[in-house]
Amino acid sequence: MTSTGWTVPAPVAWVLERLPKLPPAWLFAQALNTVLAPRLDPELLAALAGRRVRLRVIDARVFADYTVVGNGFRALGGSGTPDVAISAAAWDFLQLARRAEDPDTLFFARRLVIEGDTELGLRLKNALDALDLPPLDASLLAPSRVFAHIGARFFLRSSPRRADPGV
């Protein structure tokens, strides 16, 4: 891969920018909780607890904020200042998650930026690198697994309220 695989087309980005942020962010948090949280070092989860981590998808012109509460990720609303902001294009985020690309390589090429608490960002990156399987592994992301997980959470708790979508 010598260049970006694809970018989110500008008109799509225009639409994405205007969509309410939380539902997709919430869905993504659920995916993280299914796929990632159980495999992460408790020390890392502790370091992320209460910190606002922003993922900014540059070409889609959207961002979503997350934090860790207990052993799980939770999407955060509002526009508080993030403790660390990680910015890249959608394709590059995907390459990172598939472990097909090295973050430093993307950073040298100005396709990845970590602003704010660099150490927290680095810690997150190193923790993902240390996972035995790539963070985005096909078998783990099988739709049935994700939906089973989400479903389980839905039925175990009262139905989610928009005001508190991270539950």
Add this chain to the structure above:
Amino acid sequence: MKLALGPVLYYWPRERLLAFYAEASSSPVDIVYLGEAVCSRRHEMRLADWLATARRLLEAGKEVVLCSQALVESESDLRALRRLADDNEFRVEANDMSAVSLLAGRVPFVAGPHLNVYNARTLALLVRLGATRWVPPVEISRAILTAIAAERPANLEIELFAYGRLPLAFSARCFTARHYNLQKDDCQFRCLDHPDGLPLRTSDGDRFLVLNGIQTQSARVYALLGEVGALADAGVDIARISPQAERTFDVVQAFHAALQGQRPAGASVRELAGLLPAEPCNGYWHGVSGLEMVA
């Protein structure tokens, strides 16, 4: 506590160096370090010139030590080092492991600030190889020095870099030559134009570092005059003053006065403040970033 004059780290013309050491011979320093510690291309003084200077200082009652280079690369560097090691007239300060290798078991030597000694076991080993004095790395803190000094072998002296721009790094590359778009092998000896090094600023305009050929120094001046009592408590026997282009012997006088208790330390510190060529710093001694000044 004794006072030592460290080697001149810059490239000064021969006449300037000779005048500087003539002044040193009548100054209150006890020990004088001679020789070129930085760059093997510098040749205003040959070994014979250094030895002649050393003898004059010896006659004036000074102890003299000859410095080896911190970075030894080539066969010709090694030949120069062998000449230094084979000269039994003066003690040698070893600044890399090649020098230690050539001196070990043969003659007593000074373990210089560019050897990496951060614990008592390494120090004890160097003492067994013949080190009689240790100059710790400039980044050493009071806490670490105190702990190592507590376990030091008998008869080992400790000398601490107590004044001057900090020699922070060495490279194979010459940054002064690079500034002038010259190759190191054809540097035209541009260091001669910069008796206090070539200042480097951040893009914000802060005075940050000083380029001195293959050596990089701090722009700020390490100044432990206010700490002489603490130095003694930590086990330091000798305070090293690293020559700067201007007013080095005024600085020597200020340290001398403080060490002799001729005036309160506070007064000496205020006097020193007027002599500094740049902002002071003392962070390393206090275990924080080197560039900080801890009150």
Add this chain to the structure above:
Amino acid sequence: MELVCPAGSLPALKAAVDNGADCVYLGLRDETNARNFAGLNFDVAALDQALKYAHAHGRKVLLAVNTYPQPDGWARWTSAIDLAAERGVDAVILADLGLMEYAAARHPQLRLHLSVQGSATTHEAINLYRRLFGVQRAVLPRVLAIQQVEQLIAQTEVEIEVFGFGGLCVMVEGRCQLSSYVTGESPNTAGACSPARAVRWEQTPRGLESRLGGILINRFSAGENAGYPTLCKGRFEVAEDVYYAIEEPASLNTLELLPQLARIGVRAVKIEGRQRSPAYVAQVTRVWRAAIDACRANAARFAVRPEWDAELRRVSEGRSQTLGAYHRPWK
């Protein structure tokens, strides 16, 4: 000639082994090694798994314990040596004299490598480590021209390992206190150059700024390739000229020197980058394995293939490469 590859995590080690590394070097999760970064490196369980995986594939694991122990942490460093000996690490890479003495006395069977952090630039220095501790290999600092490496090798029985690719320390390794001057932590004492806690990146109207301990290191305009936030790769002002006063962001790449390195008797080539991800380790190891095999098959006809060069350039700091000190005019 052995290919020695970096690993900051178990997946990186597997990537190195799977792509043809002969040896993988790694460190423990503390300041006993010179890449002491949050979340990087191996705990005991991961070390055991690393050894099992590498040894099952007939490869070696080298443990870097290459920082300088300080009085209050001495036991931490000696435990790292004891651990290496107990668990069957193939060699330890050490810099500190006292620690080497400990290792040689306590574990005479443990193979000792002299780390690049030991700053040994001559055969005299290296032979001293041989005499004192029986050191079997030395990693050369990136300061010697290739002719100087050749002369050195001719005068020592210690195996010589050189850096082949990766991040380039422009300062002599083990001889640089720039990082502690600004952050209080240096490679020698804390195992970190430019620790992440002191690094700040900020997108400003004037460009992407990097600061270390508040000191402005660089400002990259849009689209300009970036480098690590280390002081030696910063853009500074000297005599009213703003430029890379010490070194441009660039990685060392000696692929074209491979036949010469083999001819003069270099025993191992090291790839830098324990801080990087498994993807980098796989990419770089694959290229170097192919190149070493091609060189071994026919050194006279060895040529760097364009795709190797492109692959290495892409992962290089600032996407730029240098032969460093091997090429004399660089100095």
